[in-house]
Every structure is written in structure tokens, then in C-alpha cells.
């Protein structure tokens with residue numbers, strides 16, 4: 001090592017000196033000393049790294065500068081990382097943006113039980129231990145027509161638990177056209193392997209016939225699995241067996257039929273000019289023994305995995321020790337109960353649950369909001385930027401309704417002085433962040449995922465980033 005570097009290393013700030021300066025100036029007083037000390041150590045390590053690097057720095061920061069950096073690290077711990085974001089992307093169920101915003105009742109229920117004791121596992125009538133899921137079980141069965149319900153952490157956990165209970169060391173027959181991957185970490189074949197079930201693929205990617213299933217059935221078969229191919233469609237020369245046919249087949253061979261619905265939809269979306277997603281009722285009425293779906297996709301509730309179906313099978317699933325490891329907490333339960341109450345009347349659900357409202361809102365109303373926003377922006381920033389309306393499509397997201405966008409209206413902005421990429425970046429890094437689309441050198445804000453009460457904040461945001 002050259003002498004210059006050695007000399008710089010000898011001059012590194014001392015952690016104790018940094019600490020005494022911080023204490024003398026009475027900074028970081030509300031944080032325990034060990035944390036402050038660790039921050040100082042991080043800074044010293046960074047400076048050492050800078051010196052030792054190939055094209056190392058030629059001079060040291062002052063003690064004051066080093067202290068500022070350490071204080072910065074400590075203060076940063078108090079900045080909440082999980083915060084509100086304004087979703088102007090038009091993707092209604094955006095997994096990166098937290099999927100479903102909760103409805104009013106769900107938030108009320110969480111607030112009502114989060115800060116106090118609750119009867120989570122206590123039967124108030126009988127004065128003894130009660131069951132955690134009683135509150136949502138009755139609702140789930142009432143709105144779906146199922147005999148029994150179990151709720152776990154998410155749908156991936158639900159699939160795992162069902163397969164582990166009903167098909168450990170047995171074969172699970174599934175069509176090659178349904179061996180899907182959802183967002184990187186959920187792959188049906190991998191989840192199966194972890195559950196202890198053995199995958200038995202049948203048919204081909206585009207065609208799987210009843211005979212393919214039938215041929216695969218043997219003494220090792222545990223169940224027949226149908227998976228909703230949430231985020232893609234195979235089009236053209238295709239064939240698959242509908243659930244009614246599979247139910248028949250299951251009955252004949254005394255095998256349970258399980259369906260992973262992905263997005264648990266209770267609303268007949270074709271009534272709202274959308275493509276029909278199979279509803280939970282469709283599946284159960286067809287005779288499927290067990291269905292699983294997410295709580296935070298089209299259901300519009302908290303993250304959860306919901307398992308519904310025949311009592312005999314659900315009782316086995318509930319008794320699996322794995323169920324204990326996957327159980328949900330009181331806040332999720334409270335939010336789920338608040339969400340499900342809306343479904344006692346489907347029209348109330350469509351009005352009250354944010355994702356359903358966004359999905360079904362007539363485009364004329366979206367346009368009205370777009371006009372309002374555009375006018376607000378033009379009035380104040382019309383000289384700095386071009387502000388215009390664009391017709392386009394929103395996406396359901398979350399693996400629902402993949403092939404058809406939903407008609408929408410967007411507000412586009414271009415500025416002569418700031419590039420679209422830079423506008424996008426500035427909007428993303430302000431507080432609260434606004435996430436927009438960028439296309440053809442303009443930013444686009446989709447009014448379908450925005451609400452009336454977002455508009456004033458959006459106006460503030462645009463004002464800031466155009467400067």
C-alpha cells in the first residue's frame with residue numbers, strides 16, 4: 001500500500017471522538033447509544049473503503065462531516081419505509097403497490113380491535129375458549145354456499161396446506177396448460193413439491209382432454225387439481241376439461257377435485273361489461289370439493305388465503321399442524337370480516353369495495369374526473385406544460401381478467417423543460433409518491449385508479465415537479 005493511503009488511514013475519524021461530538025451537541029438523544037455507535041462505525045468503514053479503493057479518495061472528510069453522516073443514518077431509521085402511494089398507473093390490483101386498498105368497514109374493524117383485547121379465541125356466550133375463525137367462517141359460508149371455511153396467510157399457503165393435507169406422497173393430476181407461474185415466486189410445480197405431493201402432468205400446453213386425466217389416474221392418485229390460469233391465456237387450438245367434467249371424473253374414482261381460483265371473485269363481472277371471471281359460487285356449485293383463492297385480489301380485502309369446500313375435507317385441512325403455522329392474525333381477521341360484510345349484498349360490495357368500484361366504474365364517470373383534473377392543472381400550469389386527455393385501457397392486475405383492458409381516460413402531460421422520465425422520477429420520489437405511466441415522451445395518469453380526493457394532492461405534486 002502506498003504511503004499516502006497509509007497516512008490517510010491513520011487520520012480516520014475515531015468512533016469515540018464522533019460519539020462524544022454527537023453527545024456534546026445533544027444529537028440523537030432519543031436513540032440508544034449502541035445504535036448511534038454502530039452508525040459511526042458504518043461511516044468509518046465507508047471512509048476506509050473509499051481510501052482503499054483502486055482510485056481511492058485523496059483526502060479525508062472532517063470529523064464534523066463524518067458525524068453528519070452518522071447522524072443521517074440514525075435519523076433515517078425514523079423515516080417510515082412503508083407509506084402511502086398514489087396509484088396513477090391504472091393497474092387496479094398492483095402487487096408492488098399493495099394490491100387491494102381496504103374498504104371503509106375493514107379499516108373500521110381493524111381500528112376497533114387493534115389497540116385493545118378482543119375475543120379472538122374466546123366465546124363470549126359460553127365464557128370459554130372459542131375458535132379464531134368463527135367470525136369469518138359464517139360469513140364466508142353464507143356468501144359462497146360452502147359447507148366449511150379455513151383461512152390462512154395467502155393463497156400460496158392455502159394451496160400448500162390443501163395439497164399437504166390431501167395428497168402428501170400421493171400424485172396430484174394437473175393439466176400441463178395450468179402449470180403456471182405467478183409473479184416469480186409462486187410456481188405451481190414448486191409449491192407442490194414443497195407440499196410433499198407428487199406432480200403428475202397430463203396433456204399438452206394447449207390441449208388436455210378428459211381422457212388424459214383418466215389415463216393418469218392410478219392407485220397413487222391423491223387428487224385432481226384445476227388451476228385458474230390467472231395471468232395469461234392460451235388462445236387458438238385449445239381444449240381443456242371444464243370443472244363439471246372433472247367433478248364427474250373425481251366422483252367416479254372417489255378422488256377430491258381441488259380448484260385454485262387465484263382471484264376469489266364473488267361478483268358476476270359480465271354484468272358490468274367485463275369478462276366473466278369464474279366466481280367462487282360457480283366453482284362450488286359445479287361440485288368442486290375444495291377451492292382456494294386470495295383475500296387481496298378481486299375480493300378486495302386483506303392479504304389472506306381462503307379455503308372453502310366440503311366439511312369432511314375442510315376438517316382434515318383445519319387439523320393439519322401446518323395450519324397453525326400459517327394462521328392469520330387479529331388485524332387480518334378484522335379486515336376480512338369488514339370486507340366480507342359488504343358481500344351480503346353484491347351491489348353494496350361493488351359500491352363499497354375500492355377495487356370493485358374501480359373495476360366497474362362507467363368510463364363516463366372516469367372521463368368526468370379526468371376533465372376535472374385536466375382543468376385544474378391547465379388553470380395553474382397551462383403555461384408551463386401541455387396537458388391533455390388520452391383514451392386508453394386500465395388493467396385489472398393481480399392475475400385477473402388478463403386479456404382485456406378496461407376502457408379508461410388518462411391525463412397526459414409533456415413539458416418543454418423537463419423530460420417525461422424526469423417528471424416520473426420526481427413524482428415517484430416526492431411525498432406522497434405518485435406512480436404514473438410513461439409513454440411516448442409523456443407522463444400519463446389513469447383516472448380509473450384515482451379518486452376524487454386524490455386530485456388536490458395530484459395538483460400539488462404536478463406543481464412541484466414542473467418547477
Ligand SMILES: *Cc1c(COP(=O)(O)O)cnc(C)c1O
Pocket residue numbers: 154155156157182186227228229230231260261262263293294295304305398399
Ligand atoms: C395470485 C395467485 C396465487 C398466489 O396467491 P397469493 O395470495 O398471492 O399467495 C396462486 N394461484 C393463483 C392461480 C393465483 O392467481
